[in-house]
Amino acid sequence: MATPNLSPAIRRFIGEHIDSAEQLDILLLLQRDPTKQWTAMDVSQAIYTVPASATMRLEILTSAGFLASTGGSDPGYRFDPASDSLRQQVAELAAAYASDRVGVIKLIFAKPPDPLESFSDAFRFKGKKD
C-alpha cells in the first residue's frame, strides 16, 4: 500500500477516531469553519446522509472531544476540540486528505469494523448501510 504522505501519527489518529468515511466527512466539514454551528439536519443535507446517522456520528465526535454541542433535543454542533493537540491532528488529517484522498480512504476501510456498530447492524433485516 503506497501511502508515502500518511505519517504514523495520521494512521494512529484514524485508527482511534475515524470509523467510517462518513465520520471523516463530518469532522472535516465542521473543521473547515469553527465559527459555524450545525444541526444534524444541516449536516445530513450537506453530505447526503440520513439525519439519524448524522446525529450518531456527531454525538460520537462530541464525546471524543472534537465538537461542542449545545445539547437539548435538537443540538447545534461546532468544531471545538478539547485540546490544541487534537486541533493540530485534525488539521494534519485535513491536509493529508487534501493531498492523498485515496490513501486516507483506504486506511479507513482497512480497519476492522467497530464491534458496537456491527452489533447494532446485526438487528437490521435489510443488511448494512454504506
Place this chain on the structure above:
Amino acid sequence: MATLIYALCAITSIACAVLLLNGFRRSGARLLLWAGLCFAGMALNNVLLFVDLGLTPELDLSTYRALPTAIGLALLTYGLVWEVR
C-alpha cells in the same frame, strides 16, 4: 396463557440469537459471537422453561434451566470486557 408467555420469550430469544450469530458470520466481530451464544443460552433456558412448566410439571428442571443462562451471561460478560474498543 402461561405457556403462551413462555413460548413468546423463547421465540424472541431465539430470534436474537439467530440475528447476532448471523451478524457474526457477516462482519466477523467477535462480540456478536459471544452475544449470540448468550441469547442462545437464554433461548435454551426459555425452551426448557416451556418444557418444565408447560409439558412436564412433575419434573423439576430448575437447576438445568439456569445453567445455560449462567454460562451465556459469562460468555457475554467476557465479550463485553475484551471485544469492545
Place this chain on the structure above:
Amino acid sequence: MTELLSGWIVAGYLVCGLFFIRFWKTSSDKLFLTFGVAFWVLAAQRLMLVAFADQQGSAVYLYVVRLLAFSLILLAIINKNREAAN
C-alpha cells in the same frame, strides 16, 4: 446450587446491562439503552423469582415480567429497522 446460579445470573444481567447503558452513552444508539434496561428488568425478574420462590401462584406473573423485557428488545429491533428505512 440453584441459588448460587441465581446469584450469578442476577449479577451477570446487571453487569451486562451496565455495559449496554455505557454503549448507549457513547454512541447515542437507542438500541443499547433498550438492551440495557431489558437486561436490568431480567435481573430484577430473576431476583424476584428467588424472593418469591415459596409462593407457587406468583410464578406466571414473574414470567410476564420476563416477557416485558423481551418485548422491549423486540421494540428496539423494530425501531431500528424503522429508523433504517427512513
